[in-house]
Amino acid sequence: AQTVTQSQPEMSVQEAETVTLSCTYDTSESNYYLFWYKQPPSRQMILVIRQEAYKQQNATENRFSVNFQKAAKSFSLKISDSQLGDTAMYFCALRGGGADGLTFGKGTHLIIQP
Amino acid sequence: DAGVIQSPRHEVTEMGQEVTLRCKPISGHNSLFWYRQTMMRGLELLIYFNNNVPIDDSGMPEDRFSAKMPNASFSTLKIQPSEPRDSAVYFCASTPGGILGELFFGEGSRLTVL
Numbered sequence: 001a002q003t004v005t006q007s008q009p010e011m012s013v014q015e016a017e018t019v020t021l022s023c024t025y026d027t028s029e030s031n032y033y034l035f036w037y038k039q040p041p042s043r044q045m046i047l048v049i050r051q052e053a054y055k056q057q058n059a060t061e062n063r064f065s066v067n068f069q070k071a072a073k074s075f076s077l078k079i080s081d082s083q084l085g086d087t088a089m090y091f092c093a094l095r096g097g098g099a100d101g102l103t104f105g106k107g108t109h110l111i112i113q114p
Numbered sequence: 115d116a117g118v119i120q121s122p123r124h125e126v127t128e129m130g131q132e133v134t135l136r137c138k139p140i141s142g143h144n145s146l147f148w149y150r151q152t153m154m155r156g157l158e159l160l161i162y163f164n165n166n167v168p169i170d171d172s173g174m175p176e177d178r179f180s181a182k183m184p185n186a187s188f189s190t191l192k193i194q195p196s197e198p199r200d201s202a203v204y205f206c207a208s209t210p211g212g213i214l215g216e217l218f219f220g221e222g223s224r225l226t227v228l
Contacts (some may be wrong), residue, residue: 015153033214034115043203044157045219052214099168101207102217104157 002027004094006105013082019106021068021077025091030095034068034075039107040088048090051075079110087112105109116140118220126226134192135223137206138187147217148181148191149205157205161187176189196227 003026025034036048052058052067060065063083067076079086089109093102095110119138127133139146147162161171166183174181178197183189193200203224207217 031214035216043222045205049218050216101159101162106156
């Protein structure tokens with residue numbers, strides 16, 4: 001069975017600061033993808049960034065980057081220059097093996113203070 | 115391009131009533147997933163289809179829940195009879211089948227059972 005753990009239920013930072021959200025996972029698959037999804041109050045699930053496990057280079061999308069530590073099974077999300085619009089629930093997710101569905105963590109509620 | 119389309123967006127019903135949630139996946143995607151989101155349990159995979167065939171329904175909570183995919187462009191999730199504990203947001207997601215990658219989510223259907 002696959003598991004995803006997010007140990008920070010809620011975080012709060014000031015606008016323009018950098019924040020890191022933690023995620024650890026467990027899987028027996030050798031080929032898998034990791035994702036961060038954002039869910040704002042509109043409840044739409046929005047893909048923020050993805051990482052293919054076989055790629056050593058950490059993924060980056062504008063202000064969003066990940067720190068992928070495969071041996072440690074860790075996949076943290078860094079948000080630089082945080083903005084008010086970044087306020088949302090952030091979910092770490094894993095998809096592996098036979099292209100089954102995503103396994104989600106419980107989420108981190110990120111609040112960006114003005 | 116249209117994304118995943120779900121209806122209704124909101125549904126309020128009384129205990130014992132039948133509820134039908136609908137989903138139209140992105141054209142060309144042949145894997146479809148139904149998720150349920152609650153505060154207590156987070157995002158849970160209920161069932162998924164490949165090429166209109168149910169592959170894994172182990173997440174369906176009980177016999178009151180059923181899902182169908184009569185063709186590549188339409189799926190339903192039915193609850194009969196509904197109970198207050200079924201109150202949740204139900205998401206449909208799709209993805210091109212057979213490859214690993216992100217899931218594309220609809221906006222969700224918020225179900226309230228009184």
